[in-house]
Amino acid sequence: DAKTTQPTSMDCAEGRAANLPCNHSTISGNEYVYWYRQIHSQGPQYIIHGLKNNETNEMASLIITEDRKSSTLILPHATLRDTAVYYCIVRVANNAGNMLTFGGGTRLMVKP
């Protein structure tokens, strides 16, 4: 699986959009981009994933650049409960059982 690079930490004002970037310059054509978050020491929570098209669900939007070398997770209206560590991961679609490398992630602090 390709390696990802994320900023160590970010702040966001409550109610504003939080834009979390991720670089994955070595991504392969069959690798998806996944985003998870971990609140305190709870189990990581799936947010969204995509291959090359932008995706949106009830939690967030995922914008993937045309060359697929980077992506941005957007939380449109951040709340205090969105304070968490956000992980960007790239993995092959059929690699369901094999290693999933989370890395350090971005610690997002949503402030009132």
Place this chain on the structure above:
Amino acid sequence: EAQVTQNPRYLITVTGKKLTVTCSQNMNHEYMSWYRQDPGLGLRQIYYSMNVEVTDKGDVPEGYKVSRKEKRNFPLILESPSPNQTSLYFCASTKGYGSPLHFGNGTRLTVT
């Protein structure tokens, strides 16, 4: 409710005393895996299973055993725990092929 259930949530034990951490999922997922999370090292995969009676080593399998006798259960066994196995453990499952991982709420293990 679809979920991955781990037990116990907290466990303190002594070196050499065999223990089992249970994991159960109610989503009929074929793929299950175990991770440990340590400060500065992120989440590392211990073992994974792609189906009943099919298991394989992850990144850090030493000192651990698993079994997959039924689709829903994937227990993690520490035959002779040591202090370096003190960690936060997560079980996860997925239906595979591009589907996201669902994580349990974790088991915090302390070995003295």
